[in-house]
Amino acid sequence: xxxxxxxxxxxxxxxxxxxxxxxxxxxxxxxxxxxxxxxxxxxxxxxxxxxxxxxxxxxxxxxxxxxxxxxxxxxxxxxxxxxxxxxxxxxxxxxxxxxxxxxxxxxxxxxxxxxxxxxxxxxxxxxxxxxxxxxxxxxxxxxxxxxxxxxxxxxxxxxxxxxxxxxxxxxxxxxxxxxxxxxxxxxxxxxxxxxxxxxxxxxxxxx
Amino acid sequence: xxxxxxxxxxxxxxxxxxxxxxxxxxxxxxxxxxxxxxxxxxxxxxxxxxxxxxxxxxxxxxxxxxxxxxxxxxxxxxxxxxxxxxxxxxxxxxxxxxxxxxxxxxxxxxxxxxxxxxxxxxxxxxxxxxxxxxxxxxxxxxxxxxxxxxxxxxxxxxxxxxxxxxxxxxxxxxxxxxxxxxxxxxxxxxxxxxxxxxxxxxxxxxx
Ligand SMILES: NC(=O)c1ccc[n+]([C@@H]2O[C@H](COP(=O)([O-])OP(=O)(O)OC[C@H]3O[C@@H](n4cnc5c(N)ncnc54)[C@H](OP(=O)(O)O)[C@@H]3O)[C@@H](O)[C@H]2O)c1
Ligand SMILES: NC(=O)c1ccc[n+]([C@@H]2O[C@H](COP(=O)([O-])OP(=O)(O)OC[C@H]3O[C@@H](n4cnc5c(N)ncnc54)[C@H](OP(=O)(O)O)[C@@H]3O)[C@@H](O)[C@H]2O)c1
Numbered sequence: 001x002x003x004x005x006x007x008x009x010x011x012x013x014x015x016x017x018x019x020x021x022x023x024x025x026x027x028x029x030x031x032x033x034x035x036x037x038x039x040x041x042x043x044x045x046x047x048x049x050x051x052x053x054x055x056x057x058x059x060x061x062x063x064x065x066x067x068x069x070x071x072x073x074x075x076x077x078x079x080x081x082x083x084x085x086x087x088x089x090x091x092x093x094x095x096x097x098x099x100x101x102x103x104x105x106x107x108x109x110x111x112x113x114x115x116x117x118x119x120x121x122x123x124x125x126x127x128x129x130x131x132x133x134x135x136x137x138x139x140x141x142x143x144x145x146x147x148x149x150x151x152x153x154x155x156x157x158x159x160x161x162x163x164x165x166x167x168x169x170x171x172x173x174x175x176x177x178x179x180x181x182x183x184x185x186x187x188x189x190x191x192x193x194x195x196x197x198x199x200x201x202x203x204x205x206x207x
Numbered sequence: 208x209x210x211x212x213x214x215x216x217x218x219x220x221x222x223x224x225x226x227x228x229x230x231x232x233x234x235x236x237x238x239x240x241x242x243x244x245x246x247x248x249x250x251x252x253x254x255x256x257x258x259x260x261x262x263x264x265x266x267x268x269x270x271x272x273x274x275x276x277x278x279x280x281x282x283x284x285x286x287x288x289x290x291x292x293x294x295x296x297x298x299x300x301x302x303x304x305x306x307x308x309x310x311x312x313x314x315x316x317x318x319x320x321x322x323x324x325x326x327x328x329x330x331x332x333x334x335x336x337x338x339x340x341x342x343x344x345x346x347x348x349x350x351x352x353x354x355x356x357x358x359x360x361x362x363x364x365x366x367x368x369x370x371x372x373x374x375x376x377x378x379x380x381x382x383x384x385x386x387x388x389x390x391x392x393x394x395x396x397x398x399x400x401x402x403x404x405x406x407x408x409x410x411x412x413x414x
Binding site for chain 2: 016017018033165167169170171172173178179181182183184185186187188189191192193194196197198199201203
């Protein structure tokens with residue numbers, strides 16, 4: 001099977017009402033208010049409570065040739081980089097590839113184990129994508145991991161080929177919402193797969 | 208199989224960004240701006256273009272013992288009932304049961320063929336539900352068909368047992384959005400079924 005390469009993919013978990021994070025994100029609660037007791041991340045229960053059932057989707061999430069994420073997904077530090085922070089994912093992050101972190105606050109690249117290097121991009125979404133594409137050698141996929149603030153900018157700019165949504169059984173009512181402020185999109189449903197705690201839907205973005 | 212009866216069900220088609228209708232609803236375009244050329248209803252393409260594939264979901268939509276809908280779903284007449292309008296569904300509507308239409312403008316009941324009678328309720332959502340439950344003889348299901356403005360009120364009031372969503376492959380970007388203003392809900396995914404132009408997801412509302 002020949003896999004089409006060089007795509008720009010967004011991959012994100014959302015609540016049934018479209019939120020990728022609740023209000024009041026913090027180091028203790030990176031996903032903000034999730035209607036729970038604050039000890040867990042109910043959006044991602046499908047990943048952590050039922051990993052066997054969702055192995056394909058979890059693997060796919062981390063198999064791009066380069067990644068893009070927003071600074072709030074990268075961590076809880078806001079404003080100047082005034083304390084050490086190298087991401088939520090430990091010394092050997094699951095990306096094994098360059099990760100371009102959008103921010104307004106310049107910072108030197110941070111090399112981690114296993115092939116992951118965090119690059120901090122202050123020149124905006126087009127620059128981050130150009131750098132990710134170059135790192136992906138032109139023919140590997142680039143995956144934009146979130147948050148919604150970042151993905152919405154790429155969707156609005158018409159730069160996304162494929163959208164992988166994992167729709168979790170809860171609503172958040174407030175927070176950062178996927179598609180908020182994004183002009184109407186024509187989509188093609190490519191795959192849709194139910195699992196016990198989630199529905200996985202992949203759309204191709206037509207226009 | 209014993210079917211649990213007497214449930215309150217919402218059944219509605221939404222875009223991937225949660226809208227049940229676009230902006231600028233009119234008699235010519237009951238679903239408002241849908242990003243198309245105005246000739247069709249792209250949200251409901253799954254019903255009209257692929258009926259065989261979705262027979263179960265279409266049948267389920269119209270099998271309650273009583274129905275509730277908002278006045279905007281019922282038709283394009285706004286304000287006073289100053290011209291004849293008996294719904295979008297012709298002389299023999301597919302409901303075959305009483306339909307309670309929420310409105311601020313009183314009107315006499317309108318009997319149609321095949322067992323459908325439209326009752327116009329001006330006393331609010333609790334009254335409409337009590338009347339629908341009484342009509343359903345206490346043990347038949349009541350289905351709330353939309354629009355989002357109506358369903359959101361029932362969700363906010365904690366009056367819904369089950370939510371059947373048909374998620375269509377497009378985004379609208381604006382309009383009436385399901386869950387808008389509704390406090391966070393815990394849901395249980397009961398079923399999830401892909402078809403070629405839609406993903407059908409049924410949630411039980413836990414709280
Ligand atoms: N549900 C999921 O699958 C999922 C996935 C990812 C993240 N999340 C959650 O979502 C939340 C983070 O998402 P978010 O939407 O709040 O934020 P985000 O997209 O992760 O990050 C937004 C921040 O990135 C920087 N940024 C974004 N675009 C930029 C641009 N064009 N130029 C320069 N800097 C730019 C800005 O930071 P500065 O101006 O401060 O530098 C901005 O405040 C976290 O709670 C995270 O846990 C959830
Ligand atoms: N995607 C779908 O499956 C689906 C399903 C249904 C409808 N739709 C579309 O959605 C649109 C209509 O939805 P909508 O959200 O705009 O409106 P809606 O819920 O159908 O109707 C709202 C109207 O109903 C009356 N109403 C609602 N709650 C009331 C209350 N508590 N007390 C008294 N009156 C009340 C008010 O009318 P007055 O004050 O004017 O009397 C209100 O403006 C239409 O475009 C329709 O085609 C789509």
